[in-house]
Amino acid sequence: MSAPSDKIDKVALRAQAQRDRILNAAQQCFIRHGFHAAGMAGIAQAAQMSPGLIYRYFDNKNAIILAIIERQLAEKRANIDSLQAQPDWEQRICDLFAGWQRGDDSLMNAALFLEMSAQATRDPLIAQALAAADQDARARFLNWLEQHAQAQGATPDPADLRARALALQSFIEGLAIRAVREPDFDTAQVVAAVRQLVPGLLGSGSPTACRSLSAAHD
Amino acid sequence: MSAPSDKIDKVALRAQAQRDRILNAAQQCFIRHGFHAAGMAGIAQAAQMSPGLIYRYFDNKNAIILAIIERQLAEKRANIDSLQAQPDWEQRICDLFAGWQRGDDSLMNAALFLEMSAQATRDPLIAQALAAADQDARARFLNWLEQHAQAQGATPDPADLRARALALQSFIEGLAIRAVREPDFDTAQVVAAVRQLVPGLLGSGSPTACRSLSAAHD
Amino acid sequence: MSAPSDKIDKVALRAQAQRDRILNAAQQCFIRHGFHAAGMAGIAQAAQMSPGLIYRYFDNKNAIILAIIERQLAEKRANIDSLQAQPDWEQRICDLFAGWQRGDDSLMNAALFLEMSAQATRDPLIAQALAAADQDARARFLNWLEQHAQAQGATPDPADLRARALALQSFIEGLAIRAVREPDFDTAQVVAAVRQLVPGLLGSGSPTACRSLSAAHD
Amino acid sequence: MSAPSDKIDKVALRAQAQRDRILNAAQQCFIRHGFHAAGMAGIAQAAQMSPGLIYRYFDNKNAIILAIIERQLAEKRANIDSLQAQPDWEQRICDLFAGWQRGDDSLMNAALFLEMSAQATRDPLIAQALAAADQDARARFLNWLEQHAQAQGATPDPADLRARALALQSFIEGLAIRAVREPDFDTAQVVAAVRQLVPGLLGSGSPTACRSLSAAHD
DNA sequence: AATGAATGAGCCTTCATTCAT
DNA sequence: TATGAATGAAGGCTCATTCAT
Numbered sequence: 001m002s003a004p005s006d007k008i009d010k011v012a013l014r015a016q017a018q019r020d021r022i023l024n025a026a027q028q029c030f031i032r033h034g035f036h037a038a039g040m041a042g043i044a045q046a047a048q049m050s051p052g053l054i055y056r057y058f059d060n061k062n063a064i065i066l067a068i069i070e071r072q073l074a075e076k077r078a079n080i081d082s083l084q085a086q087p088d089w090e091q092r093i094c095d096l097f098a099g100w101q102r103g104d105d106s107l108m109n110a111a112l113f114l115e116m117s118a119q120a121t122r123d124p125l126i127a128q129a130l131a132a133a134d135q136d137a138r139a140r141f142l143n144w145l146e147q148h149a150q151a152q153g154a155t156p157d158p159a160d161l162r163a164r165a166l167a168l169q170s171f172i173e174g175l176a177i178r179a180v181r182e183p184d185f186d187t188a189q190v191v192a193a194v195r196q197l198v199p200g201l202l203g204s205g206s207p208t209a210c211r212s213l214s215a216a217h218d
Numbered sequence: 219m220s221a222p223s224d225k226i227d228k229v230a231l232r233a234q235a236q237r238d239r240i241l242n243a244a245q246q247c248f249i250r251h252g253f254h255a256a257g258m259a260g261i262a263q264a265a266q267m268s269p270g271l272i273y274r275y276f277d278n279k280n281a282i283i284l285a286i287i288e289r290q291l292a293e294k295r296a297n298i299d300s301l302q303a304q305p306d307w308e309q310r311i312c313d314l315f316a317g318w319q320r321g322d323d324s325l326m327n328a329a330l331f332l333e334m335s336a337q338a339t340r341d342p343l344i345a346q347a348l349a350a351a352d353q354d355a356r357a358r359f360l361n362w363l364e365q366h367a368q369a370q371g372a373t374p375d376p377a378d379l380r381a382r383a384l385a386l387q388s389f390i391e392g393l394a395i396r397a398v399r400e401p402d403f404d405t406a407q408v409v410a411a412v413r414q415l416v417p418g419l420l421g422s423g424s425p426t427a428c429r430s431l432s433a434a435h436d
Numbered sequence: 437m438s439a440p441s442d443k444i445d446k447v448a449l450r451a452q453a454q455r456d457r458i459l460n461a462a463q464q465c466f467i468r469h470g471f472h473a474a475g476m477a478g479i480a481q482a483a484q485m486s487p488g489l490i491y492r493y494f495d496n497k498n499a500i501i502l503a504i505i506e507r508q509l510a511e512k513r514a515n516i517d518s519l520q521a522q523p524d525w526e527q528r529i530c531d532l533f534a535g536w537q538r539g540d541d542s543l544m545n546a547a548l549f550l551e552m553s554a555q556a557t558r559d560p561l562i563a564q565a566l567a568a569a570d571q572d573a574r575a576r577f578l579n580w581l582e583q584h585a586q587a588q589g590a591t592p593d594p595a596d597l598r599a600r601a602l603a604l605q606s607f608i609e610g611l612a613i614r615a616v617r618e619p620d621f622d623t624a625q626v627v628a629a630v631r632q633l634v635p636g637l638l639g640s641g642s643p644t645a646c647r648s649l650s651a652a653h654d
Numbered sequence: 655m656s657a658p659s660d661k662i663d664k665v666a667l668r669a670q671a672q673r674d675r676i677l678n679a680a681q682q683c684f685i686r687h688g689f690h691a692a693g694m695a696g697i698a699q700a701a702q703m704s705p706g707l708i709y710r711y712f713d714n715k716n717a718i719i720l721a722i723i724e725r726q727l728a729e730k731r732a733n734i735d736s737l738q739a740q741p742d743w744e745q746r747i748c749d750l751f752a753g754w755q756r757g758d759d760s761l762m763n764a765a766l767f768l769e770m771s772a773q774a775t776r777d778p779l780i781a782q783a784l785a786a787a788d789q790d791a792r793a794r795f796l797n798w799l800e801q802h803a804q805a806q807g808a809t810p811d812p813a814d815l816r817a818r819a820l821a822l823q824s825f826i827e828g829l830a831i832r833a834v835r836e837p838d839f840d841t842a843q844v845v846a847a848v849r850q851l852v853p854g855l856l857g858s859g860s861p862t863a864c865r866s867l868s869a870a871h872d
Numbered sequence: 873a874a875t876g877a878a879t880g881a882g883c884c885t886t887c888a889t890t891c892a893t
Numbered sequence: 894t895a896t897g898a899a900t901g902a903a904g905g906c907t908c909a910t911t912c913a914t
Contacts, residue, residue, distance in 0.1 A: 034340060036254035040888060050896045052890075061888065111339045117395055118332040122251060127399075134399055163410030166396070170411065171385070174392030177335055178384070181345075181352060192381030193388070200418030229876095236877090258905060268879045270907075279905065450873095470776060472690040476909060486875045488911075497909065547775045553831055554768040558688060563835075570835055599846030602832070603825070606847065610828030613771055614820070617781075617788060628817030629824070636854030665897095672898090694884060704900045706886075715884070 100179030141165035318397030536615030754833030
């Protein structure tokens with residue numbers, strides 16, 4: 001005979017599985033139609049369950065959106081981690097971009113990212129979640145740049161590092177938009193663009209060098 | 219005595235004024251609530267007219283969305299032009315960013331830009347309009363970089379230039395997202411970030427130079 | 437100088453001309469789209485005037501419908517008169533039918549006749565007008581049959597005559613429906629059908645006529 | 655234990671019941687107000703359900719109209735069949751007429767018939783359905799007349815028979831209009847009218863028969 | 873007399889949510 | 894737990910009618 005805790009676990013496990021099934025279905029629908037245009041009926045069908053059942057696992061549609069967003073943000077964090085872990089980060093960014101172009105669901109989906117960002121403009125709860133994720137992402141970028149600099153024996157200005165982290169973040173998000181907008185874009189160009197920019201970011205840590213470059217223009 | 223063309227002009231002028239009033243109201247509503255959640259009733263109220271009257275000037279809600287998008291794209295083009303014209307383009311980008319943060323309607327509104335991009339995922343007409351604007355923008359960026367390089371007597375690889383144009387475009391769009399997401403962000407950081415990145419973009423054109431620079435520090 | 441009554445006449449004449457222009461336009465629209473689906477805007481355009489002006493000559497749309505109906509009923513009466521006047525009434529009915537098929541506006545239009553009949557089901561005012569016209573038509577038919585019988589020296593039962601008048605009326609209206617429903621119908625068949633029925637109606641006095649007619653077909 | 659087909663049957667049965675409830679409500683509303691003026695809200699109220707529910711069973715209002723029309727046409731066919739089956743068809747026609755006067759819903763409703771005919775002028779789909787039903791009805795009339803003639807040993811001209819079928823059809827439809835227009839009409843007159851006309855139609859082509867019949871009434 | 877811009881009530885339809893089974 | 898029928902509040906849009914000019 002099974003202990004009562006076993007049963008509880010089993011129940012909880014099943015509940016989580018149901019939640020996941022709903023979230024997967026919802027994500028698929030949201031990507032295809034957007035948060036608003038995707039209907040609960042469609043989500044239910046995609047999840048192969050009745051519309052009513054969804055409400056046993058989520059309070060309402062907005063709760064699903066919120067959950068999806070949180071899942072995506074976790075995904076994003078994982079991506080950043082892998083970006084950091086991989087030695088050839090240029091290639092990693094290019095892989096990210098290719099995944100975005102493919103509309104890969106397993107990665108932080110780019111279309112969903114736009115939807116989320118737009119939604120955050122209105123829903124303070126979502127805005128807050130995104131802001132937190134942003135802070136986290138930038139902190140990781142910063143940490144990464146710091147380690148990189150230290151590995152090179154450089155001691156860059158902290159403010160300078162923050163600026164670079166911000167630049168890196170902006171650039172990557174800009175690439176996400178590009179992936180959505182030009183799904184047939186040649187990835188090779190992106191590689192080149194990344195090669196153009198990111199060395200400058202990780203680069204010497206000597207703003208002077210950079211500055212001298214621009215100074216040379218004057 | 220008044221010429222008949224006078225009256226025609228006046229009528230046409232008033233019609234255009236009405237269209238503008240509707241578009242301004244709609245833009246306001248769209249920014250606040252999104253394309254879908256914004257209702258015709260709300261737009262009518264914001265435009266201080268009855269809902270029915272709107273349909274004298276626009277076929278339907280979608281036509282309004284399209285018109286708004288086209289207006290925004292024109293705005294975007296103007297921004298790029300001004301970016302090109304101004305000698306201190308770093309400052310110009312920072313100004314852009316500040317405008318985005320303020321949610322300035324007169325500029326290409328950043329929240330609207332997200333909404334548009336999300337909508338383009340589903341509506342082919344919008345996707346097409348955005349794609350055309352993107353091509354145009356990149357061509358302008360490219361032209362700008364070319365002129366800049368020529369002014370320096372450099373003859374960079376065309377593929378290289380295309381990559382830089384793409385990078386510039388992505389970075390600026392990434393900044394737009396940032397502006398929406400962190401309305402209270404310190405602009406000073408952005409200035410620094412721009413200083414970090416853009417010189418690398420405009421830079422003499424030899425990525426080797428860039429790399430050798432950073433190599434020089436090792 | 438003109439007498440004041442002259443001016444009044446001129447004004448009244450112009451008013452009547454305007455009313456007619458509106459009615460003609462409305463009739464055209466009603467036939468094409470039906471009472472409900474025809475809009476005041478369309479009627480105004482067809483009448484080459486502004487929508488607002490129509491309300492100077494008619495209280496509202498329903499008044500126009502009513503006026504159209506009354507005009508049609510007058511038309512109908514004229515048709516019956518001509519039916520009576522013409523010696524070859526068989527041919528006259530066939531002509532009527534052909535006119536209905538053509539959708540001839542100058543005759544009592546068949547499509548309009550259906551619209552009117554349907555409307556009479558709901559609007560008591562219209563029902564009353566139609567009922568009066570029906571009474572009138574039947575009286576004329578009756579009178580016609582009486583004269584026909586007297587011309588043949590017969591003295592049929594008045595109840596019998598009433599029944600025949602009713603039959604004639606029903607048959608003709610049934611033909612109107614047929615004309616609307618089968619616009620490409622061969623008129624020859626209708627001629628034959630008329631030959632079949634109407635002699636039976638007129639015929640109590642002249643069996644020979646009846647026989648010779650059908651004999652002519654064999 | 656219940657077979658799964660049991661449940662499926664029950665569901666399908668209920669669905670059909672709901673469809674019928676809607677159609678009955680719609681028919682009632684359409685008769686009272688016409689296709690256009692009858693609102694979905696009214697139909698829903700008459701069917702004692704919410705407006706939204708109707709759309710689970712019908713795609714849109716037009717689908718309801720179509721379904722109503724098809725139901726009416728089936729009714730019409732049944733009426734013709736019963737007309738043919740009954741020995742005393744004169745009486746049957748009179749019964750029909752009385753039913754039309756009563757606005758009997760179970761029979762082919764006369765007011766609805768007008769509405770349908772008017773609608774067919776504009777909607778090609780409806781026109782087609784009505785045309786098909788007309789062909790069918792006329793074929794049945796024709797068959798009926800043929801059998802009748804053969805029973806009498808007569809061999810009438812086929813063209814002649816077609817003409818009679820057309821005449822019969824027109825006359826009956828004309829009676830339907832009359833029923834709508836004069837709901838208080840004395841049915842006795844109709845009986846007489848029918849007696850006047852129909853013998854001529856069924857008659858072997860021998861006017862003597864025609865004459866002797868009407869002479870028998872005097 | 874004439875215009876046509878403006879109104880606003882009302883229509884058809886959708887969809888998140890609930891509830892009886 | 895699961896279903897899916899049922900609800901009803903909006904939403905987009907039309908159109909008869911009015912009114913300032």
